[in-house]
Amino acid sequence: MYTIKEVAEKLDISEHTLRFWAKSGFFPFLTRDKNNFRLFSDEDLGWVRIVKCLRKVGTDNKSIKRYIDLCLVGDSTIAERYNIIKSTKKKALDEMDELKEQLKMLDYKENYYKNLIKNHLQDEWNPLNNMKKEKQAS
Amino acid sequence: MYTIKEVAEKLDISEHTLRFWAKSGFFPFLTRDKNNFRLFSDEDLGWVRIVKCLRKVGTDNKSIKRYIDLCLVGDSTIAERYNIIKSTKKKALDEMDELKEQLKMLDYKENYYKNLIKNHLQDEWNPLNNMKKEKQAS
DNA sequence: TGTTGACTGATAGTTACTCTCAAGTAGTAA
DNA sequence: TTACTACTTGAGAGTAACTATCAGTCAACA
Secondary structure (H helix, E strand, C coil): CECHHHHHHHHCCCHHHHHHHHHCCCCCCCEECCCCCEEECHHHHHHHHHHHHHHHCCCCHHHHHHHHHHHHHCHHHHHHHHHHHHHHHHHHHHHHHHHHHHHHHHHHHHHHHHHHHHHCCCCCCCHHHHHHHHHHHC | CECHHHHHHHHCCCHHHHHHHHHCCCCCCCEECCCCCEEECHHHHHHHHHHHHHHHCCCCHHHHHHHHHHHHHCHHHHHHHHHHHHHHHHHHHHHHHHHHHHHHHHHHHHHHHHHHHHCCCCCCCCHHHHHHHHHHHC
16 A cells, blocks of 8 residues: 555656545545545556546546546446547547657757757848848848 | 638647737737738748647746747857757657557557457456455355 | 654645637628 | 628636645654
């Protein structure tokens, strides 16, 4: 069994967020010790992990609660949960594509700046430099 | 020149967000037409793209403003901008790794549910089923 | 016995949007 | 000329998901 602090460190989630998630009903089987401190079992860690996963991919908290509640209903909701996971996976893959796209831009900018520095050039993209050039031309 | 609506469609960003970003000083050279409507030039689109890129990777708005302001200062800030882009790129790559990690979990869950459905099995991970089994055993 | 440290819930604050709304302007139809 | 539609504006309220602060409880240790 783990304290909230241990879980926070183990899964890299702040204690605040864990309490917030707990209050949101994301950890339905969480127990307390005699001091009313939260006690996370390995099973509870499983719930934390799936919530973390869904959040990382951009699922909102209402939808996460819905998924948790479906789990609690039992086996009759397996098909629906399967669909949620599938569409979540699709969202994650779209996120990846988007990130790759942005990385291209960052790569370009990185090389652009690197080249400017190496060759002591001016930033041709900066409108301020273009203004200066126009001034010089006039 | 593009209207805010056109930019919103072109770059898949809401008009609200574009106005919010504009008010935040992210588009320093934005002009207006005779009706005070915002007019985006191709150069302005460049600013929108870099802001979108930085946000996608999780840069907060204060840091974005800082990057924009460095651009406005001119060539003396190229080294600093280069460093910002480099660390942003690192963050993006970390994000990718994290997403890949979460995709593993989603893959696992997907296969798990798929198998349950195909073979008409019970969800062994669901604590409710374990409780039922314990009940049966007693 | 006093202090330190972990934890609690309640509540306030923050970020980055997101939505609503009244008002201005332009173009077209009647 | 008037009505209607479509687009845009700024101001300001609302929202999601944290994030921080704080007073209070409890156990362990000096």
